[in-house]
Amino acid sequence: MTPQPLLPPDTHEEQLAAIAGNICRQLLEFQNHIAARAAGMRFPDAKEVETMRKLIACLDKIKKIGAPPPPTKSVKIQPDPDEPILNTNPPNQSPLPLTARSGTRLEKSPPRHSQPQPSPTSSPAVTLEDFDKYAALVWNEAPADKDTTFFKGRRVSSRWLRYNLFQWCLMPYEREFINNEREYAELINDSFITTRIKAYIARNGRCSPAKAA
Secondary structure (H helix, E strand, C coil): CCCCCCCCCCCHHHHHHHHHHHHHHHHHHHHHHHHCCCCCCCCCCHHHHHHHHHHHHHHHHHHHHHCCCCCCCCCCCCCCCCCCCCCCCCCCCCCCCECCCCCCECCCCCCCECCCCCCCCCCCCCCCHHHHHHCHHHHCCCCCCCCEEEECCEEEEHHHHHHHHHHCCCCHHHCCECCCHHHHHHHCCHHHHHHHHHHHHHHHCCCCCCCCC
16 A cells, blocks of 8 residues: 655644654564564664664754743732832932832833922922921831811822922922822822832921921
8 A cells, every 4th residue: 555645744833743743653663674684683783773862852952843832920029118218310310109009110100290299189299397297107117197187278198298298308200299198099100109208207206307408
């Protein structure tokens, strides 16, 4: 019976599989050829050993080429709460905020400003003059004993107010005021802000910020 010719493989993976199959068949022919010899002669000579070694090495190389790449593992690095936070951002480049849920930095965020920007839809602007009256929100380690604080005729989020008051303690290019208090919980990790405040107190004490230029 005449063997049917093999159809050419379509994909790269099929081509590699066909080549590997041919090599396996050649190795099997070697074994059958050696097994057919007379008793006491059923072993390969030096030339056959070298040929089989090359075939096996070629087969291993084909398997490595066709093997899928190993999956990569992502490593999450948790920030050390005891490590002081250093500003590594050059002037005129503000660091991105930390999300409240993940603690990772956002790639995109709503525009924020180094000065409060009041608008019809924003919360009351937090000015430098407000710091003396509400400084206790910044210096207390547990500032949110109450969820809201009465500020300029309305109730606002205590955490949002503390965050914006603390911006006055930073250099002008570091300040990132959030004008709408509803955005605070979505953009900022509150424990991160607490850590920054503790680091500031450790360096400067509980002193009011200098007047802005």
